[in-house]
Amino acid sequence: MNITDILQSLAGRYVTQSFLHAFIAVIITDGALRAWKIEDPAVKQRFRILTVLFPIFSFPFYQLINPDRGSLLFRTGALFDSGRWMGMALFGVVPLHFFFLFLLAGTTLVFFFQELVPILKHMRESDTEVDEACDPAGKDLVDEALMSLPMARPRTVIIDDGDMVLFSSTGRAPTVFVSSGLLQALNREQVRAALAHEIAHIMRSRRPILLATFLLRMIMFFNPMVLVEFRRAVRNEEKICDDIAVSVTGRPDALAETLKKFYSSPGRSPDAAKKLLSTDVPLEEYSHDLQLESRITRLEKAGLKNRGGGWFPFTIVLLVMSAVCYFVV
């Protein structure tokens, strides 16, 4: 059995079509987000989750309603038949399906090393007991900030580190980790905003929809479009937690100032981040700073005007992408 036969098998068609369906779903979704000017990160995330989940179920669903979708007649009348491109060869020598498989293999490696391994590591660390009194210097500041927040108080660990460190672990014993360096750099309001943001992450990690999305997303480990969309959904999660923190503290300016401390180079301004492409900073840092900049700009806009599109655009997008992808084989 050679590669062409594998790609024409049921499993091969699932892999190929899920890639194409994800690609089309992303374009349609992005078009809808622009058309309806949707800015609410929670609504945006709903659309992103749709594009992550849609290609998992599209092929089996279409095959169920029409087992003849793989037939010659259907493929010839289809909007797009992947078999035509897969059968082509670059300069008559290198088959195009080789590049497709190379893309899938690359995505699988990225998924494994950048998503699965860190998550497993994170889960192991979450279950590890931490010495809560490792650096009591900022304990009073943290206690004071937590007392004033109308949220369930999580375990908090102050790490003796001069760098700007702030993260939370979820797992069985959710914990907020904050470095002494960060506590020294922030005032009381900023510490409140930072902790509120992390507590929002812990609260939302208990929503089964997010966990279910991640577990299902793992089925699409080979799909580059799903990889990108899942990361965009995760970025939306940061903005959602920003919104929760602002709604609790009422101080978007404090959260914005806190985020500015996290630029990859100390003292870098948001404007400087825009010029990063012309410098020799690593791409990862550049991407990190751009994400921060987008969040800071959003917080600094007066009053976080979230514009959602409700369920109507979502339903239209789902129907349109289902109809278009049916004819993509």
Add this chain to the structure above:
Amino acid sequence: MRDRIRRYVYFTMTIVAVFVVLKTLNWIPLVLQQGTLRTYDSIEAVKAKLNIRDIRVPTYFPQSVTWPPSEIWAQTKPYVATLMVFRRAGTIGPALVISQAASDRTALDDRIRILQVKESVPYDLKGRNALLKVGICEQNDVCSRISWNEGNSAMTVTMKSSPFELIKIAEGLVP
């Protein structure tokens, strides 16, 4: 109101753009690669354009089935394959399908789908080891299929009928 209409227009334009791009991308391989699967008007056209010399045509042909084929499909990429679809006089759907593909590849024979195989037996077709299947197709029609290797080609003949006529047609394809 105007803003709402503008949103729908913008979204519709996105869908139209997706549609046009997909159609164009689907058309490009047909232009770039002569051997991509497509329909042809006649067997002579297939021979001339794709340089496929060995296209087998049955010497026996039942009167109920119309000649020439209602559809002819052929490709040379990713492998050489031809498909001829015949109809019965006065009907629309395919009645007989003759498929010829490179011997180690999948035949393009899905125009008549046997939904339930009632019997599958080896058959000696003029000294060739053939496999004969008899079953039920859509609308409970009896249909049968015979497949064997002929030189470098995998031959498959599928017909909406009992196997008797089918075997006669298949024997007409063997030199």
